[in-house]
Amino acid sequence: MKTTTPIDVELGPGGIMRKLSSILPPLTPRIVKARLKSTTHVSSKYESLDYDVWVNDLLIKEEQCRSYRQIIEINTLRWFLYFLVGVLTGLVAVFIDWSISFLLTNQMQFLVNNMFQCGQILCIISTYLLWYGSFMISTLIGAFLVVFIEPGAAGSGIPYIISYLNGISIPKFTTMKVLIVKIIGVILIAVAGLASGKEGPFIHIGSIIGAIMTSILKCTRIPALCDKISLINTKQEKRDLMAAGCAAGISAAFGSPVGATLMALEEGTSFWNVLLMRRIFFCAIVSTFTFNTILNLLHDNSGQHYSGLFYFGRFNDKTVTYYYAELPLFLIMGAIGGMFGALFVSCASKVAVFRMRYIKSRLWNFMDALFVAFLTATLSIVAMNLSHNCNDVKCESGYPEYTLQMSCSDGTYSEMSVYWLQGKESILRLMFHSSLDIFHTSTLLTFFVIFFVLFILTAGIKMPVGLFIPSLLIGATWGRLFGLVILQIFPDLPASTPAKYALIGAAAQLGGILRTTISLTVLVVEASGVLIFALPLMFTLFISKWVGDFFNEGIYEAQINVLGLPILPSDPLPLTSDIQAKNLMNTKVIVFPTVVSVSYLIEVLERVKHQGFPVVKETCETKRSACDFQTFGELRGFILRYQLMTLLITKSFTAPESSEDVQKMLAQFRKYEYSSIPVQELKFTEEEKQIAIDLKPYMNPSPYTVQMVMSFPRIFRLLRSLGLRHVIVIDNTNQVIGIITRKDLAKFKLGRHATSMFLKELRIR
């Protein structure tokens, strides 16, 4: 290893200096700085959530008045909350399901009855208008609602949920308004017939229900209930309820409580324990059960049916039998799924970056959605007119339900029309169950190409677009195609039907896009009801993930990167032990002495936007410490901005003494935790400004600290495992010398390029 003279390395725009320790040889420059033009960055607009459990004297006093009886009551209430989240999510699923099937049935019926039944020019024009109208009107309303009323309802919302559960504060994305717009948007986009599914957004819907559950219950204004709820109305609780809501959403969408629980674990939650897993599972069961029960009552089916918003249907035995000899074929399909998945992620990211750069105004976003709807309508009608494959197959169950004759002879229908006239779920069921001859290879191929392009364009529009069903549909299409080819080559292969390959293809494609393995296996098994297929599905999904990962990351990770969300992975990056706290820390720390005057508090809070302040023994004069860093005094505790604000707002300048006063004070803190009153609006008399406040009763007397020589992996593990927002850096004598926040760690990313790996440092902007 080369030893050169130590150099100072400017690490980033934050002005953070890297001083190399004298004991250590200088760093070999292994960190690649991301180019300025690069689209991946860490956005500075997202604040972190603090999942650390706050402790101060007041809270301890309050806790000492509590009994274990209250703990039991709170536990019971908690289970009740999870139960309610499950029930509500199930009910919303029923509503969405019913609305879509009602609107879609009527629309399709009307189209089938009125299209191409005539030869006159005027009639043909009206026919075309009808067709375009069916795509455009719903899109128009949906896009209007999302773009102009509530932009938070766009997309599937999953990247934001993952980020929230990871500890990033996402403003205005779990409100009642988002919920309502999202529900309407999901219905409209399904009716519009765009390349989108309703299952992805459903995860967001469930999460919102989880997040606002405590607020809903507070609205009941039952005093006993509200008292209890205020005790558990913490960030941690909201996070856990959101995770459960997320699982309830998936569970209702696919009728798979286990798969949903696993998906919440694999994709979503960053914080996890067994008890939470059980609660999430419970919530997911209740959601599926509610959905099933009501649907069975509505359809007068006297029990035993087991399904979600999207049930794959009952497979016949021939479809789900497989032989060991087929396993290589499944693995090949896994690889194809991985490649198509990586292609999709890559294209979708490019489109997303294009949209971020050039489609900025609301109007353009609105036009963008309309353009995609127009393109979908055009491509579909062109495809229907140009494709001359005709067919007369009807399954026992009456599928395909809606078809057009187009240029086909009487008694037959255009194969291509099948694709555009059913709901996406119906087409999928058709692909999974129908016999050999329902689609010709050319129909499948044409649809695959058109739909893939449409899917890439649709994925980023400002509507509640879901990725699950289109991915499955694309996979099922090439899977059937693959099956037909296999049957051409090996006509004697036993138990071979395109339906089976459609199922494997669908799973492989979805796996290639999402890059999940366990949860997706279980999800597909539960949704299809075919347990025997679990083993080949697992292998297929592993291959599809590995192949996909060779090219790029999964779609949600890609979306998170494009948005610049400062997410922290579960493990620290490798080979980063030589990056130390003193290289990472922010040295512009603002500290308070333990006793501080009101005027100084006001001044500081007006001047800086910091969310937390170390409390130190000395006054605020800074010194040079022995190690050449500026020190800010001996650490005594840590206090948050909202706590100081609450003190100022309520003018509580003396510490509460009696246990009643403590209760009142804590109630104030809880009340103003999320308020955003600016300091400027507070009025104080000159006398008040001279008062000195003792911060000791309010501050956390024992914040987590790190030594200035602590290595990156150890700081990372501390901050990530405990869900901290701030870590204070101290020197050898417990003097504050800096502060490290999430973004200081999140800006380091592991870059990968096929088989090579490197450490990237992203810009914060």
Place this chain on the structure above:
Amino acid sequence: MKTTTPIDVELGPGGIMRKLSSILPPLTPRIVKARLKSTTHVSSKYESLDYDVWVNDLLIKEEQCRSYRQIIEINTLRWFLYFLVGVLTGLVAVFIDWSISFLLTNQMQFLVNNMFQCGQILCIISTYLLWYGSFMISTLIGAFLVVFIEPGAAGSGIPYIISYLNGISIPKFTTMKVLIVKIIGVILIAVAGLASGKEGPFIHIGSIIGAIMTSILKCTRIPALCDKISLINTKQEKRDLMAAGCAAGISAAFGSPVGATLMALEEGTSFWNVLLMRRIFFCAIVSTFTFNTILNLLHDNSGQHYSGLFYFGRFNDKTVTYYYAELPLFLIMGAIGGMFGALFVSCASKVAVFRMRYIKSRLWNFMDALFVAFLTATLSIVAMNLSHNCNDVKCESGYPEYTLQMSCSDGTYSEMSVYWLQGKESILRLMFHSSLDIFHTSTLLTFFVIFFVLFILTAGIKMPVGLFIPSLLIGATWGRLFGLVILQIFPDLPASTPAKYALIGAAAQLGGILRTTISLTVLVVEASGVLIFALPLMFTLFISKWVGDFFNEGIYEAQINVLGLPILPSDPLPLTSDIQAKNLMNTKVIVFPTVVSVSYLIEVLERVKHQGFPVVKETCETKRSACDFQTFGELRGFILRYQLMTLLITKSFTAPESSEDVQKMLAQFRKYEYSSIPVQELKFTEEEKQIAIDLKPYMNPSPYTVQMVMSFPRIFRLLRSLGLRHVIVIDNTNQVIGIITRKDLAKFKLGRHATSMFLKELRIR
């Protein structure tokens, strides 16, 4: 709240003092001290594992020489290791399965052909001898092996695995010797026909394979491979491989990779992330796949069969149909399962305590096992002679395979004999699938009572006893009984068969004993292949857990408590914020200055058994700090006993300079990490003893520290989440004042008594 004068509370025999902070009012005495006679305690004989990632200057230097290419190679090697664990576990499962079925078939054939075929006294005596022999001989060999050769192979091993994964060092429980004795023991106990299953111990077998995988590969002596392996041969890696092996074991046992992964998560692992979950899942798939493939080849079944060591068999459609109206029945069964489960746990714990107190010597342990075998043989033959229920039903598949005529007329067989002549798995399959009339209620009732008693006694003998199958069997028995009663009351209930209730009962009983919900649901669903039953199973298992938890804890938790393993739950105990670091910490800290003489090192290491020592700036004189605690100097780092020992053993008194020397030194540290050479055996010249060693390059310069006022929940979260072994307590100026280890936290337990809750402080002994 009462305010009295502060008092000192002696917290435990460790001499730890609780000093109440002057700001705080005194504690209300909410902590209940466990009685001295109480059987629950925290054992002092178990050391903790350190899952913290060690960092020091040498390691940083080494890491700087590594490239990302190595990281990729290591990742690939890691997947390969998990693959090997899966394959090996699968192979062992095949071996055990084949051995048991070979031995059992021959033994049963012999018994059926030779028993009660004669009337003379001599012949009857020989018949009895045969019967007793069949139980006693295998038990004799098995118990001998376990008691006298390798006591580590006793029991299912699951409480120890849970503890190990939680971070407790369990000596001599993952060696090759344990593995071999366990495998033989499992085969023998199954052949002996005791109330035990082979599935539980299989988890231990898988774990051992995981734990010794790296050692096995090292034995190949391929240099390239061994180099790579030494890089990942860490405690964390071993822990993760063990978790994977555990899942592979369950997966092979029940043919359920998903259920196994979930069980490893729900029961086992305390440390978890998505990547690990995927690896565990991969390992579990490989294990099931290996097992299936080889078994299919052996049985000449050309593919598609999907099963584990214990497959529940294919259910007929009538069995697995259910109606909403039946749900209340399932919930009642869940409650019954919970109650019987709690009864079992309570009785088994009492028997375990009895055995700990009175059956201490090896010989008595051996006799104990023989006594249980004798009792099983006696009770079974008495039951067969006294029960006069006869039957002539034979299922299509030829079951029951082995029967005795006893006092029945020709062409019929004694129902009771069915129970004692099949393997436990065959009886279970019979219970799940056979038609109405195969067992009379009186037979079921008699068997239930006898088997329940035998199960309680068998659970604690010194052999590899598994709890899964006996639990399922007991549940299936009362489940069928329940089904027969239901059919008596509601003869017109559609789709009602005792087989269905047997399945629900089996799950409820196992759930009542283990108290797992998600994993057990998936396990039963995967083992039975009946996806449609997932929903009722989930509800049943939740009820069974809740009802069971009302009375006591699950069997593994109970076993852990009886053994006094200092396990840390995933969340800190409630209402403990007023317990602070200064109340918990051990004040008998031994510190070293950064530069220390060899003679002093030797002296200290001889005198104390501490495993870690803070390194401080000053010399070892102690002072009084401002806060009335003895301080030990300004913290500079932390060093482990084995590191000091390595320095002494290798006589490395100067810090390595060149990168080659660093490599050599690190190799030494890795070599001696697990060695146990006593200090006394080391020889030094007088000159050597005068040498001063600089500890800075070897120590961890930034150990995790806590302020003396940090509250219990925050310390707990730090230690538990990061898997630390030691946490150093510092005062306001970064002076060491104490040290907190796992046992200081683990001794606090939440006691529960029906609906009340309290905090217990256990004795450490």
